[in-house]
Amino acid sequence: MVTRIVVGYTANESGADALALGGRLAAASEALLEVVMVLPIEARGAVVPPDTGYERHLKERSRGWLAEASARLGDGVEQALHIRYAESFAEGLVAAAHEFGASLIVVGAARGGLLGRSRIGSVANDLLHASDVPVALAPAGSRETPVSLGVTRITGAVGTRSGAGSVLDISVRLARLTHAPLRLVSLVSIDLPAGMDEELASLASTAHADDVLEAARRALPAGTTATSVVASGDTIEQAVAALEWHAGEVVIVGSSRLATPSRLFLGSTASKMLRELPVPMIVVPRATS
Template structure:
């Protein structure tokens, strides 16, 4: 077993099943410990309204049954533990659990109503993506249909020159090593540019800049780690994402927005645009790690 620990926020619905399936697949590939967590409303959530002891007991028992049922869908090769935790908010509870277990990743499901294979951000994911200091991955709709045997077929790191690139690259390297997956460095800079600029000049400048970014990232790789490099091109981020090839078992890492507070996430506009088109799970990495 590796020293990788994954926290998955489980709910007894399709989004929870997607999150559990993705977490199970990554944990299997990385030989990671999987902490399956259900968050219940804090018993102290409202001091003005006395808690209904009978309802609280029913909720605990029902949640334990849901967790037991969820455990039946985990691979025999995955070391896992089941937990009930109380918190004022679901996102707050998951972040606290990630700290408690020393997790390197939090997995949650996408909101309902999204396209198959795509991720739609719901309220929990939105709160996590604007507050967590632990990398967060959104499991696309339909992740439960991807067999665990698919493994992780590639890790793609979307690199740039803004603060946080080092943390992103480090996380991608750790994940690629743990899952024994090939690493791809992808440059998305810059595609969405102001109108009115000379297209040929923009294309030339973009290509040169992208190559410099990728070369710098490649040089930062430690000994024994190799990576393919690729530049995304298109009239928009969405066009570039659609034009690229994506593996069925791929994981994609992006850095948190420069607007994020140190050691916390904030989903930037580029990542948000990617998320709408990306046919693979996206992992959002804080600008710095908690140990930095």
């Protein structure tokens, strides 16, 4: 069965970033890239009587933009181009992912963010708090990374909360599909209450992080190898900044424990990671059990 990836495409820099990341993931995993432009449902006359001239113009423009996107990807990525209608861009992408049986939705960060960083816009925010399909967020400037680079490493951010198993499973699966090395990371941030001994708290937190990594290593499927590292800092952002990151790397994180089963909900740790993370992040839905 062919793996399918949905890219939410828009004719701007954010759309180009999503397209580039989707292209790299598809090329590395030999997946079919479903490039989707979502138009407002009003353009199809579902709410008001259609203006056929406007509808034709909008569809022609969208087809032109999709053709440009296809040319940008080149011949190295198997692709299909689609126009869909929906009440919202996020709703249309989730519906497309269901339609195609896609394993991932890729969107770009909001415009105006720092180069190499992700700034969550309204579309990504909707997806990262409601989708039942994993969502990848392409940082600003991802379009500058060549598709031919592929995926150079998969990093799974592991923990002990509900959903950690899903992160590990998807990290292993994606590393295999993309032929990329696997790294497991446990984050430690020392945000101390007043009066608490800093050295003692640091030792306890690091020991806990080591235990988390050891449990993750024991849970790896037979024959799977992975490096592991504890990242520490006074804050999550500092812990992320202290890590080494490769061009072409992808990070996988789990949903908050507040997420309903089989749905995404971007938690506070992942949100803090995004402020400093220089590589794409994939958020996976909370497990059903």
